[in-house]
Amino acid sequence: MRGRITRTGIQCDCCFRVFALTAFEAHAGSTNHRPAANIILDDGSGRSLSDCQRQVHDSMMTIPTSAKKDDLNPHGSDDVCSACCDGGELICCDRCPSAFHVNCVGLKEVPDGDWFCPSCCCGICCIGTVSDDDNFLACQQCECKFHIGCLKLKESNELARKNNWFCSHSCENIFSGLRNLTGKPILVGNNLTWTLLKSKASSNGDGYTDCPDGLDSCAENNSKLNIALDVMHECFEPSKDSYTGRDLVEAVIFSQGSKLKRLNFKGFYIAVLEENDDLVSVATVRVHGDIVAEMSLVATRFSHRRRGMCRALVDELEKNLAKLGVQKLILPAVPAAVNTWVNGFGFSHMTGDERSKLLQYTLLDFQGSIMCQKPLKTEL
Template sequence: MAYNFRHRSQRVRYEETRDGESDSNSSDLEYSTLIETPRGNGRGRGRGRGRRINRQREREHSLKRRQDNVTRWANRGGRSHRIARRNIVLDSEESNERNNNLEMETAPSSINQEPLPTTTSGISSSQKARRTKKTILSWLTDCRKVEDGDLVNYLTERSGPVTGRINNGAIMCNCCDKEVSVWNFERHNKSDRKQPYKHIQVYRDPELCSLQESLIGAWQKDEEQKRRAMFTYVPKNINVEEPVCLICGNGGEGEYICCHNCPSVYHTSCVNMEGVPYKNWLCHYCICKYCGVGGVSQHLSTCCQCNKKFHWACLQLQDRNCPSLYCGPSCKEIYEKLEGLLGIQNDIDERYSWRVVHKVDTIPGVVPVDENLRMEINAKVAVTWMLMNEVFETIIDQQTGINVVQSVVYSCGSNLRRVNFSRFYTFVIEKDDEMIGAASIRFHGKEIVEMPFIATDEAYRGKGICRLLMGIIESFMCDLKVKNLIIPSNVETTEMWKVKYNFDVVNNKVLKKNISSYNMLMFPRAIRLYKDFFNRKLVDMNAEPDQEI
């Protein structure tokens, strides 16, 4: 990056840093010649003036040599904090003799920015400018796979590739001196490969690797593997462990009933039962959805979309052409629609785009069709967690101790049905590859869809991003002819959901009965709201933004 400075007559003094080391190619003796010493009178005006001119030239020459060393380190991809181990203290006076501009190249971190005036909200403009963008590069920085200041370039066959440096979740491009996304950085190199993570190389002295290799390394870190690992529940003594109802999410007092085939627990009132039956009882996920018969002796298949079980013979009576992976044509349509959109960018306008993300597992021995897309989708899942973790307080399940928001974002599975979140997808809104809004969605066929979490990045609240995201989700569901969208709301936001987004409290007995047959996320003291797309007005995405979530 180039900066223009007014030329000054400078007194230069070097101070040792804490480690006392030097990265300069100059020796300590050469540094000592730059230390300002008292000037002698000399034997004559001419000789004294000559010595002053020589000392001035020596200072300028040595300072230029120092700047060249900095530039060479920067071009070699050296780390910014290694560029200058000695601090240059400039005690400058304006020179009346020379007014020409001096163009000077320096490392991005070698110039300290002064704090800007504080705004009325109490947050300084500089803090807002330095806000971490929710991008894949930000995630890689958090995983310590890359760092701000690392030199990058695009691997291309043409000469003179465009270079840049990683800065605040983006790339500071040298050709335009602006922060751009990895996709725009690829366009700056006039490439149409559409594989920026594969062809952008990162220089971390002495290492050289592609961004794709960094993605793989970050996704395989122990911390990331723990976040997406399946939770295995081991049932304990019912007298020791407090049960939690799968439907209402509440524990404590009440009459409970346990499924004979799985560890799911329900309030008898939540499943519309007057008391505990004497015979073995099976929940809705352990019986055939068509005939209602289940048990260990039954050969039941499981739908890969809704997780409901069914007899193959019962499915054939409903639809002979439906594959055995699904319990019916509606689940087949939903699954194929979601998987077909996975990771694909859909432009809304010239500013915003949206896409669907979901954790894509690697099957041993099977090579994915598009490895680049798979890694980018998984990285987007990790970025979604960065956004959700910043917006929501930590929600810990009282029975299992898992982080609920994290498990939903990473679509973590479990043998305990209540905390099995493997079928959650995330709809995200992006601005130039920066994630600014996200919503977690789970489909229970075409009758019911749930959305427990929706979030907007703090910097974009009040700009209509939540309304825009809701409009996209509702349009997607209307295309699939989904009937009801269910959300759990706290007391403070219930009225906002009613007025602004046309939701209503679930009081319909038929809808309550349908909800009781599905595994839906619910929180204590939350209010369950719904929106009937067949009878309610959809969100106007062009309306004026007001209160944001």
């Protein structure tokens, strides 16, 4: 279907009606639900409307990337969907800066009145509010929110001030298990060790950091994280968020926070595999309670590929997640690597219905990636 861009929408060449982006996509018979990514300019450049949006954002970004980007527009909303990272027609959460496509949050049309994204709604009554956070308790591990009234907890005011509250015993056990694993090398083969790391900057709210053994431990932890970042940069093209200009890989490795949920990476741990103290393979992992863990980035140094390093790294990660009771591991795979993850590692394609059941969790996704999943054999 062809059309002409106007100030009010896209005028169809066949019927001369003007449509909004999602309506034009439906008019064209497409069910991709990503109109901005699939509407291409007829100027020979091959640019999509999403590409144009990113170019506009890049031209407006004049503040150095080291600045606090979240403060650029503290009262505004995001310009891309928090679920699929694409632009277009978005609905904005009335509680946080996140924005979404209608289809990405399972809606058929824009709702009337105030609307709250799934992660801003109570995990029990599924209702959100524009009032302050004193009405909510957020789980330290899965970050799901609950109305204090829905929980029917005593001494709610005292509990609301705690940063290490857990919504379930499983979340508390996972939190403790990850904490006990962090910084302790595990022998997984001849001269191979597997270690779980986390940035010192990400305190868990109870005074705990990932360097309990002093400055030397902190220095070693930060050194390995910087090497892990180098491995990621060796394997991936630089990826900067179009809205904030942040290096996404660096933000994940160092567990940086953000007011934008899709850029809040505080919960990420870094799994590394070393051979004779040489860091050769890296994976980033975030655990959303016992339901699901996401492994968003995996990389192996070019000089160590085809030696089973990624296999050793992922196998040990899966084993430890299963011990913690995590049911499923998911990852966003680039199309060229989907067959490897499916045929070589036992993953399968995640359906839209399966993805919709995880809307309350903010998952790191990339444009054009395919979400894959793998059930983990948890210990009874």
